[in-house]
């Protein structure tokens with residue numbers, strides 16, 4: 254496909270290893286090139302500024318999700334798995350599925366779970382205090398794994414497949430590069446195990462998974478749809494929070510003054526997590542497909558085009574944020590698009606927030622300093638900004 258003449262064209266591949274390892278070093282060039290740009294190596298339109306990214310996320314009629322939110326166009330290519338009934342669906346189906354899932358993922362059930370989550374976080378932090386730990390494995394993975402599968406009501410058997418399955422799904426939104434091919438080649442076992450966990454007979458009576466089947470009993474969806482909706486919790490609910498927590502700890506390790514600020518005023522805990530999502534969000538990009546020609550001052554984006562939206566770049570756009578490159582937990586990061594925006598905005602955002610809050614509440618009184626004691630190792634993923642390892646020492650008071 255030839256690049257439209259009027260649209261700035263860049264020779265940057267957002268899915269090559271250099272970009273995935275250090276996306277923030279490239280975002281400025283993407284934003285400065287124009288509000289809508291063309292990325293030659295992937296033959297795709299892109300938006301990296303806050304105004305255009307948030308406007309496109311909001312305009313679901315023009316920027317549709319039903320043709321996939323990755324590079325694969327479901328209108329012309331077969332998706333690697335049956336599409337999500339939430340993420341990869343447009344209204345009217347999305348209104349129905351999202352409506353029933355909003356009721357399942359209720360704030361009141363999270364509030365009930367919170368004291369237990371806080372107690373678990375305290376035990377975990379007490380155990381790790383003073384030691385050399387891996388911030389990703391020992392905290393980022395351990396904590397969500399100790400609370401999230403129980404919230405959904407997943408059986409013990411097969412839980413080891415949950416993070417690999419999420420990783421696969423997020424790599425699957427990219428082009429057919431090495432990460433995509435490796436993910437798909439390894440997907441069979443994890444997919445089968447996760448789908449097995451989503452079956453009604455394998456779910457605990459009071460978890461969110463069973464509540465989806467109860468919605469099916471009331472006629473809000475079919476039992477087949479219920480199985481796929483439970484899958485949405487499992488796809489989106491772990492690798493995101495693992496890296497959300499990992500990136501937050503990394504941010505604090507790089508900014509000891511911000512950790513000191515939080516300790517001096519623990520009421521900043523909620524803001525601190527939001528700012529870490531703005532400053533280094535784990536979900537970097539999602540795609541949309543245009544349902545019609547999108548007029549631009551000079552030319553247009555043709556109907557049926559894929560557009561990559563750089564959420565993490567929007568979150569550091571100096572046109573939107575003062576001192577956009579600074580991690581500052583006392584700022585208002587409200588309006589960041591780390592959880593998306595519009596009708597597809599993250600269904601599990603309160604889960605992520607409460608996990609992070611429970612962990613921070615346990616760490617604030619116990620941990621004087623989050624010290625980096627080795628070089629963090631990146632884990633490249635086509636969608637997520639992720640760490641394979643984050644060597645830390647949690648210094649006690």
Ligand code: HEM
Pocket residue numbers: 310318322339340341351485486489490491493494497498534535536539564590591592593594596597598599600601602604605
């Ligand atoms: C830090 C953690 C998380 C981040 C950064 C994150 C980010 C996002 C983003 C950016 C979207 C929007 C996708 C789009 O517009 O195409 C989204 C949607 C979604 N998220 Fe999350 N997420 C997180 C945690 C979770 C958790 C814990 C769950 C499950 C409990 C979850 C379930 C979902 C689902 C089901 C959707 C699709 C919603 C829809 O299409 O209506 N997420 N998430």
